[in-house]
Amino acid sequence: MKKLIFYSFLLSATAVFSQAKVTTYTYAIKGMDTLQMDVYTPKKMKKNDSVPVLLWMHGGGFSGGSRSFPSEVKMAELAAENGYLGVFISYRLTRKGQLTGFGCDCPKAEKLLTFKNAAIDFMDAAKFIYDNKNELGADTTKIIAGGSSAGAEGMLNAVYMREYFIEDLKRYNEIKFAGVFSLAGAMVNADYVTKENALPSAFFHGTADNLVPFGSAAHHQCKPERKGYIMLDGSATIVERLLELEMPYYFYKVIGGRHELSSIPFEQLEGVFEFFNQTVIKKEIIQTVRIIRKT
Numbered sequence: 001m002k003k004l005i006f007y008s009f010l011l012s013a014t015a016v017f018s019q020a021k022v023t024t025y026t027y028a029i030k031g032m033d034t035l036q037m038d039v040y041t042p043k044k045m046k047k048n049d050s051v052p053v054l055l056w057m058h059g060g061g062f063s064g065g066s067r068s069f070p071s072e073v074k075m076a077e078l079a080a081e082n083g084y085l086g087v088f089i090s091y092r093l094t095r096k097g098q099l100t101g102f103g104c105d106c107p108k109a110e111k112l113l114t115f116k117n118a119a120i121d122f123m124d125a126a127k128f129i130y131d132n133k134n135e136l137g138a139d140t141t142k143i144i145a146g147g148s149s150a151g152a153e154g155m156l157n158a159v160y161m162r163e164y165f166i167e168d169l170k171r172y173n174e175i176k177f178a179g180v181f182s183l184a185g186a187m188v189n190a191d192y193v194t195k196e197n198a199l200p201s202a203f204f205h206g207t208a209d210n211l212v213p214f215g216s217a218a219h220h221q222c223k224p225e226r227k228g229y230i231m232l233d234g235s236a237t238i239v240e241r242l243l244e245l246e247m248p249y250y251f252y253k254v255i256g257g258r259h260e261l262s263s264i265p266f267e268q269l270e271g272v273f274e275f276f277n278q279t280v281i282k283k284e285i286i287q288t289v290r291i292i293r294k295t
Contacts, residue, residue, distance in 0.1 A: 020080030027128035028121070033092050037125055038067055040076040040086035045137055052142035052280070053129060054079045054181070055087045057122055059149030059262050061102050062114050063095040071264045078266070082273045085138055087129060091121035091154065102150075104222035108230045111219065115188065116165040118154025122147075123162065126175050142280055144179040145199075149212060149262035152185020156238075159199070161192045178280045181272065182235060184262035186212045186219070190233035193241040200248040200279035202272050204265055205235035206257020206294070239289075248279040248286045256294035 020040040028035040045051060058065040058072055066072070067088040076086035094114050100106040102114065122145070129138050147155035157165055159177050166172065180201035207214045210221055213234040222229040235251065242249045252268060254261055265272075278284045 020077055020086065022076070025128070027089070028124045030092060030121075035090055035092070035121060035124070036067075037087050037089040037128070038076065039136060040080040040088070041137065042080045042083055042085075047137075049137050050133070050139040051083055051085055051137060052144065052178075052276075053085045053087055053138050053140070054144045054146055055089070055122075055126060055129065057089055057091060057118070057147035057151030057155050059147070059151045059183075060093070061095060062118065062150045062154075063093050063098070063102065065093075065150070066090070074266070075264050075269070078269055084144075085136060087125065089121070089125045091125075091151075092117050094118075100228075102228075103220045104226040104228040107227045111228065111230055112188070115153060115157050118150070119158035119162065119165045122154050122158040123166065123172050123175060126158075126177070127172060130175060141176075142178045143176075144181055144276055144280070145177045146181035146183075147185060148183040148264065149185065149259070152182040152262070153187065153212065153232075156180070156182060156185050156187040160187055160197060161189065164188065164192065179276050181276075182238075183264065184209055184212050184235075184259055186232040186234040187238065188230075188232060190216075190237045190241050193238060193245070195245050198242055198245045198247040200276065201238070201242060202250040202252075202275055203235035203239060204252040204254075204261050204268075206254045206259065206261040207236075208256050209234070209259050209261065211259045212262075243287065246285065248275075248284070249288070250275040250286070251289045252292070253289060254292045254294055257292075 022038050022040045076088050079086035095102045133140050145155050145159050183204045205214050215236040216233050219230050219232050239251050
């Protein structure tokens with residue numbers, strides 16, 4: 001049955017980019033939402049090869065953004081050039097068309113439901129990779145979970161808080177991630193990062209981010225009396241946990257930086273891929289903090 005479903009999901013549109021071919025799959029259908037992923041395969045990859053995976057969730061406030069934005073496409077191609085399957089996904093944009101958006105007028109319960117849906121979609125994309133690893137050429141022992149802004153929130157909550165957000169945990173029992181790559185992301189509670197689940201992680205964040213907290217603070221800087229008040233733990237707080245747990249991390253911190261740190265840092269990607277090569281592939285313990293002052 002799995003084979004039948006897999007091949008029914010395979011679309012005919014396959015294109016060739018500079019260093020990769022890209023194939024589109026549907027990984028889930030949820031109500032009116034058909035959730036797809038673009039898989040960028042290294043050109044030099046042979047039929048029976050198995051390579052690491054970068055599973056990426058785009059940003060956009062859970063109301064916009066796209067896996068096919070030029071920046072996402074460029075990053076996916078770079079992932080393939082570095083020997084990864086670049087898997088860039090769409091997911092349910094549950095705040096699209098909502099009058100309250102995702103700021104201080106969006107009730108806390110709706111924010112948590114948004115995080116939950118995004119976390120489940122991320123896990124379903126990972127499950128699709130696991131279920132079809134031979135066809136895709138995916139090394140499922142080396143999946144780097146990544147995301148930007150809203151996508152980073154969905155990803156981090158999926159990686160570290162699946163017990164909190166997901167009822168049907170058995171469905172995802174086999175799924176394990178090897179690393180985390182977060183751009184201006186945060187999670188509901190960093191206490192869920194433990195010695196058992198902590199992963200080598202790369203973080204980019206600005207200390208003055210006005211949307212997603214750099215440390216532990218209110219989402220969108222909402223006041224306690226607002227409907228949308230919810231505390232989140234951002235990159236700095238998660239890094240503190242990793243430091244305590246003696247786990248590898250790469251922290252690119254921009255003093256005075258705001259939410260522009262959610263943009264893909266193309267000039268720094270070589271260093272990020274090298275970090276994962278050292279910590280995920282070679283199992284080294286590296287803790288690096290790069291501090292930049294915004295000019």
